[in-house]
Amino acid sequence: MATIRRDIGAGHHFIFDDALISEPSVDTFSPEFWQFQNKITGQAQGRGTTIFIQHEQHHWVLRHFKRGGLVGKLLSDQYLFLGVARSRPFEEFRLLKMMREQGLLVPTPVAARIHRQGIIYRGDLITQNIPDSNDLHHMLCRQALSKDDWHNVGKALAAMHNCQVYHHDANIRNIMMDRNRHIWLIDFDRCHKRKGNSWKQSNLNRLLRSLKKEKNKNPVFYWDESEWKHCIAGYRSEVR
Structure with missing residues (x-):
């Protein structure tokens, strides 16, 4: 194109x-x-x-x-x-x-x-537009995600890192799920390609912080920190 x-x-x-x-x-x-x-x-x-x-x-x-x-x-x-x-x-x-x-x-x-x-x-x-999709914040205020869902979130982040792309704000509002439960990443303002690997953990840390923040902020939020291991498992299965 x-x-x-x-x-x-x-x-x-x-x-x-x-x-x-x-x-x-x-x-x-x-x-x-x-x-x-x-x-x-x-x-x-x-x-x-x-x-x-x-x-x-x-x-x-x-x-x-x-x-x-x-x-x-x-x-x-x-x-x-x-x-x-x-x-x-x-x-x-x-x-x-x-x-x-x-x-x-x-x-x-x-x-x-x-x-x-x-x-x-x-x-x-x-x-x-990403049809029939919602961000993870919207989803988690209404329902829990499955182990496979969290696994796919981790895989999506790994795919981004495999392209050496750093996301400036990898929080749950910048991760979308469509009606087929596919995971999309959005809002790449101030994002760019980086060499090396040392910076990649910071993206994962940012996502975990946003989950903890929303857990404390929202009276109803269907996430428990014990589920984080599924996201990390998905990430490790895909990252090169």
């Missing part, structure tokens, strides 16, 4: 898969544009708002890049421009494309855009 990069002037730069979308425009990344056409089917709140779009036969997820933490309160959605290729939307687009080509269950990238204004830029990413 061909990937094309383009600058239409006024600081707008695009990268997209021309097998999935033809000639994206500024409007393609505008929630107001899709709202006017009554094509928004839902939204999710995170650092910013992620919207779900149904357009013709397509089911897309549009995410505007926003900062978190204290920096986010000051700069919101502004990033220092260090080149188009090094922008967060372009880097995530390419990383997702590489992982899809390696057979990983991650969102399919459709298009990304940045808008440069002087030394700062803002950006957006469109991916294909």
Whole structure:
């Protein structure tokens, strides 16, 4: 599938898969544009708002890049421009494309855009929606996962690590399960390829911390720390 990069002037730069979308425009990344056409089917709140779009036969997820933490309160959605290729939307687009080509269950990238204004830029990413899926937080607030489910979570993390991809925030909200109980990994902002192996344990530690946190936070949460061994067993069975 061909990937094309383009600058239409006024600081707008695009990268997209021309097998999935033809000639994206500024409007393609505008929630107001899709709202006017009554094509928004839902939204999710995170650092910013992620919207779900149904357009013709397509089911897309549009995410505007926003900062978190204290920096986010000051700069919101502004990033220092260090080149188009090094922008967060372009880097995530390419990383997702590489992982899809390696057979990983991650969102399919459709298009990304940045808008440069002087030394700062803002950006957006469109991916294909994962049909009939929920994140593990949603699942565990309603039902326990099986031993096989946890085994598959570990295998999904191992597959990512086998591609030498570091996930910046491998928490349970960034792990999805579809109706066939397949495990997907999402939200690869600030993620990248790394050499070596010493960093991989930190991804596993991050997931365990998020499970413990939600266990303490939610009055109903169907997870016990004794189940962690199933995730680790799945990971070890797959990791190279």
